Amino acid sequence: MRITVIGTGYLGATHAACMAELGYEVLGLDIDPEKIATLSQGRVPMYEPGLEDLLERHVSSGRLRFTTDWAEVGAFGDVHFVCTNTPQRKGEFAADMSYVEAAFDALAPHLREDAVVVGKSTVPVGSAARLAERLAAVAPASVELAWNPEFLREGYAVQDTLRPDRLVVGVRSERAEAVLREVYAPLTGAGVPFLATDFATAELVKTAANSFLATKISFINAMAEVCEASGADVVQLSAALAFDERIGGKFLNAGLGFGGGCLPKDIRAFMARAGELGADQALTFLREVDSINMRRRSRMVELAREQCDGGFLGRRIAVLGAAFKPNSDDVRDSPALNVAAQIQLQGGQVTVYDPKAMDNARKLFPGLSFAPTAFEAAAGAHVVLHLTEWQEFRDLDPAELAAVVAEPRVLDGRNVLDPQRWRAAGWTYRALGRPGE
Structure with a gap:
């Protein structure tokens, strides 16, 4: 064969x-x-x-x-x-x-x-x-x-x-x-x-699976919004939920949300097709899933602005991550680049570094600045944004990084950095869905 x-x-x-x-x-x-x-x-x-x-x-x-x-x-x-x-x-x-x-x-x-x-x-x-x-x-x-x-x-x-x-x-x-x-x-x-x-069921397996995963991600990010409003910690909440076998811990990590070439466009296409079939009410919840996901990007921009004393003009922002997820160079609908571009449009001086996605990011956002290492991206920065959870970023020595920034402030958009380790090195650490210091 x-x-x-x-x-x-x-x-x-x-x-x-x-x-x-x-x-x-x-x-x-x-x-x-x-x-x-x-x-x-x-x-x-x-x-x-x-x-x-x-x-x-x-x-x-x-x-x-x-x-x-x-x-x-x-x-x-x-x-x-x-x-x-x-x-x-x-x-x-x-x-x-x-x-x-x-x-x-x-x-x-x-x-x-x-x-x-x-x-x-x-x-x-x-x-x-x-x-x-x-x-x-x-x-x-x-x-x-x-x-x-x-x-x-x-x-x-x-x-x-x-x-x-x-x-x-x-x-x-x-x-x-x-x-x-x-x-x-x-x-x-x-x-x-x-x-x-049959044909229809096979087609639906993929779109239904992606819709469920997107819903789970947006659910925990909705909980992150409630945690921010109430002073709770979404990481601890997620850990507690994960012990429930009916829920499980996969795709239950609060953060900047999903991107890439599959989940966003697949859930939108699913909604569109349901409408064509006369079953649009069955998938109206996916509109909120999409909306929650996009709100996380705006919230990260707001947090960065707060760390810059209310405005980005004259401020340098380091963005660690360009790919929509680690172990990939795919920048399609990348939350990291979306946040970087929003901050740049609001007057921030943004420098991006990613271990694998630099070439693709340059093609998509030629107006952004790029650096060949995390340390060079962070040089003189007033705030560092961790937006793609590469292992390289988890392994960074916060004390060494603190020596090159203008102000040791980090926003963890993926909730995977160790807050105690970064705070012990003198950093102001903030993350989506977690209380501040």
Whole structure:
């Protein structure tokens, strides 16, 4: 069995390398020649721990190749995974399906008899049924569609592909299910649960999962707002809640909130699709989830202004973090950069440092200043904002950092720094949802 992967962005490059790791011959396709050239050299155009080693090994062995030729893909593959992006439409909440539709339209004329096309992109419920009709109009009658949503966490994508919590496949025939069971036999043989559903359920698993996670994050951040109003400590509150097995501690860390290329746009697209289906009232709570998340960014700006005696003019602010989360260089909808940009617009002199996301941050916010180290970013700062929870920032020596700042004031936007350690080194420590000194 030979596999192709259509779209070699974050999801596609990871899936292609991991399918090669499982022993398959894999051909990846992208319409961007520069990206294909980079991947063909065994290099990854993004930061993801472990991915480049995997890619380099299988490109070198010849098990994994890349192309821009649709005809080559059609002739090569038995199973075709479509991994194209579904961003938020400009000016709307709905998902932009144009990349997925274009991929299906370009692939369909080249498909061989009995090929199976497998969608992995996050799409509005109902998309698979519509795309199946689109395929049937052009591809051979024996071609089948399945939907196999991805559940990757940036920073853990290789692990999540090779050791997933579960595999979900939406199918309409026993043959399509059998093909995917064969593809994933190395994983199910190791005990990974395999769930076969209809198209709509498979599509909803991904959007429902992301909506639940976003809700949990915004719930604890709503509690942080109540804690700030009442003088309680949200970190202690979260720790106490985590002991309840019905709640658990994952995604219950109060802070600056979520960002990235998935959760924000996925919950908005889910709301939009529910409205199209006449079920908009079922998801009205997601509007508040989104609103709470965005309020945390504004609150961080307010706290920074308070630490600057009510105004940013003439003040230097160090921002530690640019990626939306650690172990990634992804700056899409980054809360850290959003806060940095807001402060700069209000007159602050902002300098940003991130261990991996500097190049991407510069492209997105060329007007911000950047420094090559945390210490250089903090030099002369009146307040230091910790906004992405990289281990490097947790390991900083607060006494050494205090020696380079203008005023030792730190705002912990992720609630992971040790307050006692920083205060003992002479810092004024504040955090979202926690009482001050």
